[in-house]
Amino acid sequence: MKSQVKRTLEPSESFSKIVSVVRFCSRLIGVDVFDKDFKINPKTYFVMVAFAAYYLCALHTLSKYIATDWTVLLDIFSPVSCTTQGLVKFISALLYPSLYHRLSVEIGDIYEKYQWMGKKYEDKLMEWNKSMKKILLSCAILYFLTALIVICTPVVLYVLKGERHLTLLCEVPGFDVTTTQGYLVTNGFNTVCILIAAFGLYAGDLFLFIFLTHSIFFYDILALKISDLHEIIEENDRDERLGKMVDDIVEWHQFYLGFNDTCNLLFFWTISAHIVCTTLGILSTLLIIMLKDWPGAYAYILNDQFCTGIYDINWYALNVRNQKIVRLMLMQSQAPRNITIAGVEPLSVSTALKITRTIYSLVMMVLRFQSK
Numbered sequence: 001m002k003s004q005v006k007r008t009l010e011p012s013e014s015f016s017k018i019v020s021v022v023r024f025c026s027r028l029i030g031v032d033v034f035d036k037d038f039k040i041n042p043k044t045y046f047v048m049v050a051f052a053a054y055y056l057c058a059l060h061t062l063s064k065y066i067a068t069d070w071t072v073l074l075d076i077f078s079p080v081s082c083t084t085q086g087l088v089k090f091i092s093a094l095l096y097p098s099l100y101h102r103l104s105v106e107i108g109d110i111y112e113k114y115q116w117m118g119k120k121y122e123d124k125l126m127e128w129n130k131s132m133k134k135i136l137l138s139c140a141i142l143y144f145l146t147a148l149i150v151i152c153t154p155v156v157l158y159v160l161k162g163e164r165h166l167t168l169l170c171e172v173p174g175f176d177v178t179t180t181q182g183y184l185v186t187n188g189f190n191t192v193c194i195l196i197a198a199f200g201l202y203a204g205d206l207f208l209f210i211f212l213t214h215s216i217f218f219y220d221i222l223a224l225k226i227s228d229l230h231e232i233i234e235e236n237d238r239d240e241r242l243g244k245m246v247d248d249i250v251e252w253h254q255f256y257l258g259f260n261d262t263c264n265l266l267f268f269w270t271i272s273a274h275i276v277c278t279t280l281g282i283l284s285t286l287l288i289i290m291l292k293d294w295p296g297a298y299a300y301i302l303n304d305q306f307c308t309g310i311y312d313i314n315w316y317a318l319n320v321r322n323q324k325i326v327r328l329m330l331m332q333s334q335a336p337r338n339i340t341i342a343g344v345e346p347l348s349v350s351t352a353l354k355i356t357r358t359i360y361s362l363v364m365m366v367l368r369f370q371s372k
Contacts, residue, residue: 010115010122011122011126011128012108012111012125014126014129015107015111015125015128015132018133018136019034019104019210021136021206022034022206022207022210025202025203025206026093026206026207027043028199029043029044029047029200029203030044030046030047031044031090031203033093033094033096033097033100033101033207034100034101035097036101038097040094044094047090047196047200050193050196051083051086051090054170054193055080055083057170057171057172057173057189058076058079058080058170060171061076061171064171075169076169076170079168079197081277081278082277083197084273084277085204085273085274085277085278086200086201088269089200089201089204089205089270089273089274090204091269092266092267092269092270093207096265099262099265100207100266102262103211103259103262103263103266106259107210107211107214110221111125114221121224127220128213128214128217128220131213131217132209132210132213135209135213136206136209139202139205139206140202143199143201144198147195147197147198150167151167151191151194151195153165153167154167164177164183166183166186167187167190168190168193170186170189170190170193172185172186208267208270208271208274211263211266212263212267214259215256215260215263218252218255218256218259222249222253222256225248225252228245229242229245232245
């Protein structure tokens with residue numbers, strides 16, 4: 001019997017498998033916007049009802065306890081911040097289905113084109129796919145563990161200590177949580193909300209990752225194009241192919257700028273809501289831990305390259321026409337159109353550090369106020 005040799009997937013095929021995972025997740029919550037003929041369907045309406053039901057229950061709980069305990073605001077706001085993130089991502093998908101589809105097609109076309117342009121291009125595309133798989137898997141594990149901890153904590157405390165804790169401070173109208181039936185119904189409702197939120201947030205983040213990471217990956221193609229250009233220059237700086245290669249680099253640069261502009265349109269509110277809600281959610285959770293007891297609170301704790309790459313082109317070895325073309329790209333790079341947060345701060349590590357310092361300062365301020 002002849003042994004069958006397993007065929008290595010081409011980069012475009014590997015990317016298609018990643019897209020199929022994203023589409024499966026988004027299809028379950030009714031927002032498969034990668035589908036050219038996407039339409040709102042019963043699953044979409046179910047998720048809409050789930051959002052409305054949770055917010056109504058949260059308002060009911062707030063009105064019930066706010067008069068006697070103001071800290072209920074913190075208990076409710078922490079999970080509400082996560083729900084709001086999911087809602088913004090959900091609405092974004094419904095508003096721009098054609099743009100999501102267009103970008104996914106454009107990325108797929110890039111894989112189809114560049115996987116045949118040489119071994120180094122193919123290897124780079126495979127490297128992209130491996131990075132994407134790691135991101136998707138890591139994100140899935142994070143959401144799964146967080147949801148599991150939040151759901152299981154009240155169960156463990158009830159079994160070990162006989163204490164009754166709600167998974168979320170979100171009571172269902174008409175049910176008394178002091179009774180066994182009311183407690184089970186409320187925690188059952190909260191568990192369903194947590195599962196929908198965890199899966200919905202994960203599906204929403206897949207959209208972010210698949211597009212924003214490719215915005216970063218595109219620099220690799222630019223670097224390879226510039227490397228090819230330099231090889232030709234070293235062989236013959238009068239080679240007729242240089243003009244075509246410079247034009248190709250300019251075209252790639254223009255595509256990158258257009259891609260970033262579309263991403264900024266698609267994810268303006270998504271990224272802004274994610275950063276703001278996450279910051280406020282972490283802050284409220286830390287305050288809950290300091291001011292009162294809620295076991296589930298602990299679970300909630302849980303692009304400049306492209307522009308600078310243009311400077312790597314040995315423009316002085318090109319003819320006057322190509323030097324002028326490179327100069328135009330350099331001028332555009334003085335004000336790079338990167339992915340931003342609310343159109344103000346760039347989406348980068350330094351911005352994340354600023355937000356972290358802000359959270360730390362606010363928590364320290366509350367601690368000093370509490371100690372007085």
